[in-house]
Amino acid sequence: MIVKLGGYGYSSNTYLILDKENILIDPGAGEYTEKILEEIETYTTNIDLIINTHCHYDHCSSNYILEEIFGCPTAINDREVKHLKLGDEVTVSYLFGKKLTPPKDIIPLSEIKLDFLEIIETPGHTYGSISIIYKDSLITGDTLFKYGVGRTDFPTGNFNQLKNSILKLEKIFYEKNLKFILPGHGEIGDKRAFIYAKNIL
Numbered sequence: 001m002i003v004k005l006g007g008y009g010y011s012s013n014t015y016l017i018l019d020k021e022n023i024l025i026d027p028g029a030g031e032y033t034e035k036i037l038e039e040i041e042t043y044t045t046n047i048d049l050i051i052n053t054h055c056h057y058d059h060c061s062s063n064y065i066l067e068e069i070f071g072c073p074t075a076i077n078d079r080e081v082k083h084l085k086l087g088d089e090v091t092v093s094y095l096f097g098k099k100l101t102p103p104k105d106i107i108p109l110s111e112i113k114l115d116f117l118e119i120i121e122t123p124g125h126t127y128g129s130i131s132i133i134y135k136d137s138l139i140t141g142d143t144l145f146k147y148g149v150g151r152t153d154f155p156t157g158n159f160n161q162l163k164n165s166i167l168k169l170e171k172i173f174y175e176k177n178l179k180f181i182l183p184g185h186g187e188i189g190d191k192r193a194f195i196y197a198k199n200i201l
């Protein structure tokens with residue numbers, strides 16, 4: 001199963017997948033780690049892997065604290081491994097007036113094989129942004145929201161790429177008969193998210 005957690009303040013939504021392995025997607029900003037931890041512990045005491053949809057501070061600055069607690073590595077698109085390691089400008093930590101502490105164990109996503117998840121590359125919000133299919137849900141990070149699309153004015157962002165990524169997601173959403181859009185911020189959406197998105201794009 002998959003559950004939505006977090007979304008405190010400016011922190012991203014967090015999704016917890018409880019399956020053959022327990023996967024935590026975008027644990028959020030470091031300042032809210034205590035709260036997210038409380039929520040996680042109502043479901044499980046074991047996390048096998050953290051996956052970040054992209055390297056932005058509000059999605060991944062709590063990685064290192066949860067790594068210490070659960071002893072789990074963090075996977076991120078190969079293109080963004082170096083940014084997460086360095087906490088450089090691509091992580092936009094400067095927007096929050098913070099420094100990003102990286103987790104110690106970062107694995108390029110191309111090395112991860114999980115038969116219950118499907119990773120889709122959806123560049124645009126950042127060049128290494130990904131979306132994830134789990135059962136009938138599409139986890140979209142900051143690529144697509146219930147009522148809008150991600151910003152493309154941050155480092156490595158690209159509007160045309162974002163547009164193509166959303167069109168690609170729409171195709172997959174219908175082909176695979178998916179039901180839910182699980183975005184990086186705000187409420188859970190459905191197929192109508194593509195209608196709103198195409199009005200903006």
Ligand SMILES: [Zn+2]
Nearest residue numbers: 054056125142
């Ligand atoms: Zn972002």
